[in-house]
Amino acid sequence: MSEQNEHFxxxxxxxxxxxxxxxxxAYTTILADVLARYHRLLGVxxxxxxxxxxxxxxxxxxxxxxxxxPKDHVDTYVTRFTDLWQxxxxxxxxxxxxxxxxxxxxxxxxLTDLYNRDEIYRAEYDGWYCVTCERFYTxxxxxxxxxxxxxxxxxxxxxxxxxxxxxxxKYQDWLIQYIEEHPAFIQPDFRRNETLGFLRKPLTxxxxxxxxxxxxxxxxxxxxxxxxxxxxxxxxLNYVSAIGYGVDDALFRKWWPASMQLIGxxxxxxxxxxxxxxxxxxxxPLPETVFAHGWWLIGRDKMSKSAGNVVxxxxxxENYGVDAFRYFLMAEMVLGQDASFTEEGFVRRYNADLAxxxxxxxxxVVRMTLSHFDGRVPPCGxxxxxxxxxxxxxxEAVAGMRDxxxxxxxxxxxxxxxxxxxxxxxxxxxxxxxxxxKQGPEARVLMGTTLYCAAETLRxxxxxxxxxxxxxxxxxxxxxxxxxxxxxxxxxxxWGELASGTALQPAGPLFPRIQPAAKQDPAAKGAVGAxxxxxxxxxxxxxxxxxTVEGIVSYDxxxxxxxxxxxxxxxxxxxxxxxxxxxxxxTGGDSRQIVAGIAKSYEPAVxxxxxxxxxxxxxxxxxxxxxSQGMLLAADAGDQLRLVTVECGAEPGARVx
Ligand code: MSP
Numbered sequence: 001m002s003e004q005n006e007h008f009x010x011x012x013x014x015x016x017x018x019x020x021x022x023x024x025x026a027y028t029t030i031l032a033d034v035l036a037r038y039h040r041l042l043g044v045x046x047x048x049x050x051x052x053x054x055x056x057x058x059x060x061x062x063x064x065x066x067x068x069x070p071k072d073h074v075d076t077y078v079t080r081f082t083d084l085w086q087x088x089x090x091x092x093x094x095x096x097x098x099x100x101x102x103x104x105x106x107x108x109x110x111l112t113d114l115y116n117r118d119e120i121y122r123a124e125y126d127g128w129y130c131v132t133c134e135r136f137y138t139x140x141x142x143x144x145x146x147x148x149x150x151x152x153x154x155x156x157x158x159x160x161x162x163x164x165x166x167x168x169x170k171y172q173d174w175l176i177q178y179i180e181e182h183p184a185f186i187q188p189d190f191r192r193n194e195t196l197g198f199l200r201k202p203l204t205x206x207x208x209x210x211x212x213x214x215x216x217x218x219x220x221x222x223x224x225x226x227x228x229x230x231x232x233x234x235x236x237l238n239y240v241s242a243i244g245y246g247v248d249d250a251l252f253r254k255w256w257p258a259s260m261q262l263i264g265x266x267x268x269x270x271x272x273x274x275x276x277x278x279x280x281x282x283x284x285p286l287p288e289t290v291f292a293h294g295w296w297l298i299g300r301d302k303m304s305k306s307a308g309n310v311v312x313x314x315x316x317x318e319n320y321g322v323d324a325f326r327y328f329l330m331a332e333m334v335l336g337q338d339a340s341f342t343e344e345g346f347v348r349r350y351n352a353d354l355a356x357x358x359x360x361x362x363x364x365v366v367r368m369t370l371s372h373f374d375g376r377v378p379p380c381g382x383x384x385x386x387x388x389x390x391x392x393x394x395x396e397a398v399a400g401m402r403d404x405x406x407x408x409x410x411x412x413x414x415x416x417x418x419x420x421x422x423x424x425x426x427x428x429x430x431x432x433x434x435x436x437x438k439q440g441p442e443a444r445v446l447m448g449t450t451l452y453c454a455a456e457t458l459r460x461x462x463x464x465x466x467x468x469x470x471x472x473x474x475x476x477x478x479x480x481x482x483x484x485x486x487x488x489x490x491x492x493x494x495w496g497e498l499a500s501g502t503a504l505q506p507a508g509p510l511f512p513r514i515q516p517a518a519k520q521d522p523a524a525k526g527a528v529g530a531x532x533x534x535x536x537x538x539x540x541x542x543x544x545x546x547x548t549v550e551g552i553v554s555y556d557x558x559x560x561x562x563x564x565x566x567x568x569x570x571x572x573x574x575x576x577x578x579x580x581x582x583x584x585x586x587t588g589g590d591s592r593q594i595v596a597g598i599a600k601s602y603e604p605a606v607x608x609x610x611x612x613x614x615x616x617x618x619x620x621x622x623x624x625x626x627x628s629q630g631m632l633l634a635a636d637a638g639d640q641l642r643l644v645t646v647e648c649g650a651e652p653g654a655r656v657x
Contacts, residue, residue, distance in 0.1 A: 007047070008039040009255040011239050013263050014051040014096065017077045018062050021084050022303065023296050023341060026313035027329050028262050031293070031410070033090045034330055035260060037467030038405045042489050047255045049242050050085065051096035052078050056231035057134050060217035067621040067628075070217045074099055084314055088322055089470055096242040098219075098234055106241035107234050108222040110282060111208075114166065115223050119281045122224075125163045125207060128156040134231055136207050150266070151302070164209040164221060166233070171277040172203040178276065184289050186272050187408065188336035191265065191292045195272040206274060208233040236275045240284065258287035265292045291408060294338035311341060323469035324350050324511065330468050331414045347514050354511035357421045358461075358476075364428060365454045366479055366507050368447075372437050377455055377481065378448030379500040386430060387453050391495045393423045394457045398493055401464045414468065417461050424457040455480060456498045463487035472510055479507035562617035563633075563656035564588070565646050571604035577624045583607065583632075587616060588653015595628035601641040613644045613656050 012028045015021070029050055036048035054074040063073035078097060085092060096103060114120045127136040130147035132154050137147065146153045176199050179185055179192060186192035209227040210218060218228030237245075239258060244251035263271050271290045279286055295302070298309040317325045328346050331353065333339035369375060383391065397420035404413025428450065436447035459480055466473040466487050477487070481502035491497050566585040574580035579597045581604055594614065598607075615631045633644040646656070 006045070007255060007259065008036070008044045009047045009243070009258045010035050010039075010049070010260045011258055011262065012050040013267060014053040014098065014235055014238050015081060016056075016058070017052040017054045017074050017081070017097075018058055020310070021080055021313060023311040023313050023316075023329075024264065024303065025081070026084065026088060026325075027296060027333070028264065028293065029085060029090055029092075030088060030326050030329055031335075032260075032262050033088075033092070034326070034410060034467050035262075035405065036091060036093075037470070038402075041463075041467060041487060042402075045254075047094070047243070048092045049094050049096060049239070050090070050092045051094075051238055051242070052081055052098070053231065053235045053238075054078070054097055054099045055218040055228070055234055057131060057215045057217070060215060063217075067623050071099065087314060088317060088326065094242050096238045098238060102247075103238060103241040104219045106246050107219045107229060107237050109246050110237060110278075111229065112222045114281055115164075119167050120164050120208065121167070122162060122164050124160070125165075126160045127158075129159045130154060130156045134210075138204070151304075161211055161214075163207050163211070164224070164227065165205040166208045166278070166281070168206040168274065168277045169203045171280055172199060174280065175199060175203075175273065175276055178286070179272075182286075185276075185286060186268075187289050187291045191268055191272075191336070195268060198269060198273065203273070206230075206233070206277075232270050232274060233278070236270065236278060239287075245284070257285050259289065261287045261290045263290060263292050265294055268292050291335070293335055294333065296333070297338055297340050299340060299342050316346075320346070320350065320514070321472070321511075323472040324354060327354065327414070327465075327469050330410045331418075332411070334411050335408045344516070347516050350511065351513055351516070353418045353421075355513040357418065357425060359509060359511035361421055361424050361428075361454065362458060362476055362479060362507055362510055364425075365451055365458060366504050368433055369451050369455070369504050370506060372444075373448065373451070375504050375506075377498060377500050377502040377504065378451055379445075380452040380456075380496070381445045381449040383449075383453075386427060387449065390423055390427045390453050390457060394420045394460050395493070395495060396420075398460050398464050402489070402493075410468075414465075417464055420457055420461050424454045428454055452498070452500065455504075456495060459498050460492050460495070463489075463492040475507070476510060479505045481505065561615060564614055564616040565611055565650045565652055565654040565656060566594075566614045566616075566630075567652045568607045568610050568612060571602075571607040573599060573604065574624055574626055580624060580626075581607070582626055585612070585614065585630075586652045587614070588651065592629040593627060594630045594632060595623040595626050596632045596634075598632070598634065598641050598643070600639075601634075602643070607643075610643065611646050611650060611652070613646065 010032045012032045015025050019025070032048055032050065036046050039046040052074070059074060060070055063070040066073060068076075074097070082095060085095075098104070111120065125136065127138055128142060129136050130149065130152060132152050133147060133149045135149070136159070137156060141148050142156065143153065145156075147156050176196065179196060179199075183189070183192065186195055208230045209221055209224075210230060212226055212228055216228060218231065219234050221227040221229060239261065240252070240256065243255045245256070261271065271292075275290075276286050296311070297303065298307075298311060301307055301309060303310055313325065328349055331349060332341075332345070369377065397416040400416035401413035404410060404416070431446070431450040433447045433450040436443040436450070458476065459482055462473045462476045462480070466477075480498070481504050482498075564587055566587045569584040569586055569591060571581050571583045574582050574595060579599050581596055581599045581602070583594045583596060584591055585594055613633045615633070618629075618631050621628050634641040635644065646654075
């Protein structure tokens, strides 16, 4: 991190809009936010971009399943990301969606330019296609005849079709040389070696189109209306389309080249092979650094829907506080390496660093100053060895944090700041200011000096922690009487800036201690908020809702469902859909139409008169062109479905709870 840098432009990958946001998404975005906030603190002009990747086959399929248009689908789902970033205090300057005209227009402009300059050509292609990864592979690429992508390994389809190709192969030698001459381009170093290893094999040209006959939800090729753009070629361009590439030169030159493009290790090839060759062909310089971080494992396991251990960041932040969650993620992961998430580990670190050390230091300083110095920061006397030691440790921690941000070792920087807080608590133990109060005027001067020094450490450390825990550090600094709002590095790096006489404010507990969980059931595999609720840690005096793992919902969420008794008035088949029946049901006050996939399980006639349970407040959907205003509840019974019915006495419209 350097003050001489003219700008700091940081990006995250744009997330698949279909995905349920998880701890991995939250991590990258919070990391980008922390980097952006540190640069702003240093006074470096900063721009922070995140967004969503909204085209492709999976979006098209999900929209079809929901019976809505792909555009309606992405418009609904994008809010899961925008809401989460707001909740997590993420200060992105821009949020780009690949369906926005400002993006699609630039993608088409780049395609036209590359096509006109013969960087893109049309050819017949014969290869193996993985629907899940939306990628082609050669015979050699396959792993035992299956998709070679780690974590996929699904069957592939043989496809012969005409497509458009970007002449990526011709840039292979140039790229190798560029990477070798610019060690900062791919970080950490071992990831650079991984890309160089990949480039030892001949590079093929990149298929950048998909025929509309197979997949139409994408940006149309401007030179062939039968095709849409391959989702990665489209998505990567977000990093430049968002900052005015091709339309606002001054803006583009203000931010490009990007300073730091954050990615997860799984998308290294797209960002360090496809992306640089695309930029080179466009005549645009490469980003300064593409940084690939590791993965969050849950305990020792990979996080996945099928393992049921997907950590929901919204729930965690709700349970333990946004800032504590941000702090944990930043302190725990060594950038580049994988890290392990367990609720036990989270609680351990929270209690040690935040409740016992930082929170405790603040309450000691405020309490004693309020009761012995009228709530005003006392004057600082002469600094003896003990005070000088605390001062030096604090100054080193502040400089260390600044340096750690530049080296992408946020964990180390935070370790140094936690060390300074520990040192201040040790210093208080040594000086015992609480015993000095009644020992005469000289002791009182020493007591004042002691409280001043501890408060000064707090002022400096809290300023450097501000980018990680903005709300809590604002509260801490408010209690210390720091009126500078957002801290300013030029005032943080000097000892002695805290003015004697400043009025302190009474502070409630900043980080209440969390009762550690009882030993976890091994079946819970260390997952956060696993359903074995008996062992959940609890906030003091407050039940912690158990809802940090995807799939577990709070009572509040459950109670949003309006389940009602309904009487079936009529049932008839839906034309052209042999599994569907169209039902008219009486819901008490009114009647409505519900399309249900129960035709293989029930003859229409036997349904009439049944009292069933419906989800009454489900958004209406079009199923095979027929509107459905709700859903019936049914249980699996082999290959049949059995409707959930209620005993007589419960009238249509009765609430089910
Ligand atoms: N849409 C593409 C990116 C296009 S950028 C031009 C994509 N999206 S994603 O939603 O699947 O993934 C986004 C990021 O989340 C990736 O960087 C990926 O590495 C990261 N993570 C997914 N699971 C993760 C963990 N368990 N831990 C940390 N990050 C993880 O790929």
